Amino acid sequence: MAHRALTIDGLRKAYGGKTVLDGVSFEVPAGQMVGIVGRSGAGKSTLLRCINRLVEADAGAIGWDGLDVRALQGGALLDWRARCGMIFQQFQLVDRMDALTNVLLGSVRRRRTLPLLFRVFPAADRAKALELLQQLDLGPQAGQTVKTLSGGQQQRVAIAKVLMQGVEVLLADEPVSSLDPENTRIVMDQLRHLQRTGGVTVLCNLHNLEVARSYCDRVLGLSQGRLVFDGSPQELTAGREESIYAGAR
Numbered sequence: 001m002a003h004r005a006l007t008i009d010g011l012r013k014a015y016g017g018k019t020v021l022d023g024v025s026f027e028v029p030a031g032q033m034v035g036i037v038g039r040s041g042a043g044k045s046t047l048l049r050c051i052n053r054l055v056e057a058d059a060g061a062i063g064w065d066g067l068d069v070r071a072l073q074g075g076a077l078l079d080w081r082a083r084c085g086m087i088f089q090q091f092q093l094v095d096r097m098d099a100l101t102n103v104l105l106g107s108v109r110r111r112r113t114l115p116l117l118f119r120v121f122p123a124a125d126r127a128k129a130l131e132l133l134q135q136l137d138l139g140p141q142a143g144q145t146v147k148t149l150s151g152g153q154q155q156r157v158a159i160a161k162v163l164m165q166g167v168e169v170l171l172a173d174e175p176v177s178s179l180d181p182e183n184t185r186i187v188m189d190q191l192r193h194l195q196r197t198g199g200v201t202v203l204c205n206l207h208n209l210e211v212a213r214s215y216c217d218r219v220l221g222l223s224q225g226r227l228v229f230d231g232s233p234q235e236l237t238a239g240r241e242e243s244i245y246a247g248a249r
Helices: 044-052 074-083 099-104 106-111 123-135 151-163 181-198 209-215 238-245
Strands: 005-015 018-029 033-037 059-064 084-088 169-173 201-205 218-223 226-231
Touching (some): 005 044, 018 059, 018 218, 044 084, 044 201, 099 106, 099 123, 106 123, 123 151, 169 181, 181 201, 226 238
Parallel strands (some): 033 218, 169 201
Antiparallel strands (some): 005 018
């Protein structure tokens, strides 16, 4: 029986004649936490958006647990986006709503209904959302308007919202780049906890190599749209760093 894995094979993407992803290939076993590093413009964000199908790749294959992700359409694509959630640097929350309601909005994608029009959610969903917030040490803030929360708290609400979808793969696009060191630690601890205890596969774009070394099982380095490093944090030597950030192959 084949093992579950996220498989990227020969992924290519260009914008206006500029190549952003140039034949990227790698495989991530289910349950692994992978940090993706590289200079701004190296293709990190585009890679994650292609996996989630927020951006359409020009060529290549994306597979997960027997799915041909690039072939999915309609309801099957919506199901994939529920299974493969994303969190962003900008949090993607509704500022005027409280933390609990924001988390409950994560169930909309899974159920494909519109309870948010009336803010009426099943009791089981409300209980699950509150449990997720409590797991992320945000139980007391459940009824607090999101705009009054700190950046680190808002990012944890965003994580809870994605988990409400029942994700199997979590794509995090620079989730801590706007946070101070303490909130960076808290958010990364939570992502690591989800990966270790929940078996969630995590791909995390990071601008800080030390954060990647501290939290990730594996590091991928992108330079000018190409994968130039794939190894353990311990293998990310000064020379390897130079190949990633100076554009050398």
